[in-house]
Amino acid sequence: MIYTVTLNPSLDYVVEIDEMKLGGINRSKSEHMLPGGKGINVSVVLKNLGVPSVALGFVAGFTGDEIVKNVSDLGIDVDFIVLEEGMSRINVKLKAAKETEINCAGPYISQGNVEKLYAKLDKLQEGDVLVLAGSIPNSVPDFIYQDIMIRLAKKNVMVIVDATKDLLCNVLEKHPFLIKPNIHELGEIFGVELKNNEEIITYGKKLQERGAKNVLISMAGDGAIFLGEDGSVYESPAPKGTVVNSVGAGDSMVAGFLAGYLEKKEYQHAFKMGISAGSASAFSKDLATKEEIQKVYNGLSFVLDRKDIIG
Known part of the structure; x- marks a missing residue:
């Protein structure tokens, strides 16, 4: 089975406008909302290609409920951890002459909730595929992807990492x-x-x-x-x-x-x-x-x- 991890999923509010006017009123031509986050996107495209996966990560609040509903409605299996406080982020994607994004911070994730994720990942078996994708909230350490790979090192799980800077560099020695x-x-x-x-x-x-x-x-x-x-x-x-x-x-x-x-x-x-x-x-x-x-x-x-x- 393929598992995708999105530590900081979002609702992406996509707004199309003719021209972005800073300091003024901008009226949209169209808008729509969809679940976002790199791991979720991977799961969606895999589903479109007929390849099943399970989406993992953290959600919180009414926005988290909407993320779970939206991803499930797409026919993707979900196993998100629901946080006790906060709310999943809403990211704004402005479509004008140039694309502009406003990505929010996301909820606080305690170490206890990180351990819940580890417990889920500990159940992966040889031959499974794990996709670690995207940014992480400030409350999560930069070596979390590395820690996950260390825990899975003896299981022969195929790990794919799509991340930036330290998040990526920290996993290289674990041979993704x-x-x-x-x-x-x-x-x-x-x-x-x-x-x-x-x-x-x-x-x-x-x-x-x-x-x-x-x-x-x-x-x-x-x-x-x-x-x-x-x-x-x-x-x-x-x-x-x-x-x-x-x-x-x-x-x-x-x-x-x-x-x-x-x-x-x-x-x-x-x-x-x-x-x-x-x-x-x-x-x-x-x-x-x-x-x-x-x-x-x-x-x-x-x-x-x-x-x-x-x-």
Whole structure:
């Protein structure tokens, strides 16, 4: 079974306006609300691809109740821990000439509630997949993902981590199956500005040297690069299409890669599925459907195997 962990889920209030006027009144053209958080997004896209998962994490208050209802209504199994105090956050996504996001802090999570999560994760078995995705509340230490991997070290659970800075760096020595930094996050880790694919590959390999088995690097409009534990290196330009909504595109890439890998146990196919799912969500108002992902996959111009260049 696949389990996704979203420590700080949200209700995402998506508002579309013609032009953002700071200091004035802005009237929306449309608005809608949906459950948010990187792990939840992964579960949604997996469900759309016909792959079941269980969504874990913390919820609180009436907003937490709405998150649980919304995720359950999508046909996803949920096993959230309900906090005694506070409320799950509402994040505002403004769609204008430029996308603007207001992400709130989220509720306080006590150590006792963290232990409840650990107890759930202790039940995972060999062959299960765990996706640790997204930011964490200030009340949770930066090494929580590392602690989870330590607890699961002897169970042979496949762990995927999509996080930034210390959250990501702290898990590398525990050898996650896959990490997915974007180009800016990769540059931040090493304090460099990455200017071309050769530099991206060089620094991606440094993450492998520090322990990551596979590294999937998203580059927005420039495509993506994958470095496999078998030495494979794949590149792909971004599929052609009109970007409608970039929120959730990276999470969709993780879900697509995972679904593709579980389907064929083949990195090139998994990479193509990741690229296709991420792009399909970017081209859609909401997270991509299976049909939208398959359409992009079928139209993907090429995936370059670096061995074709190196010889």
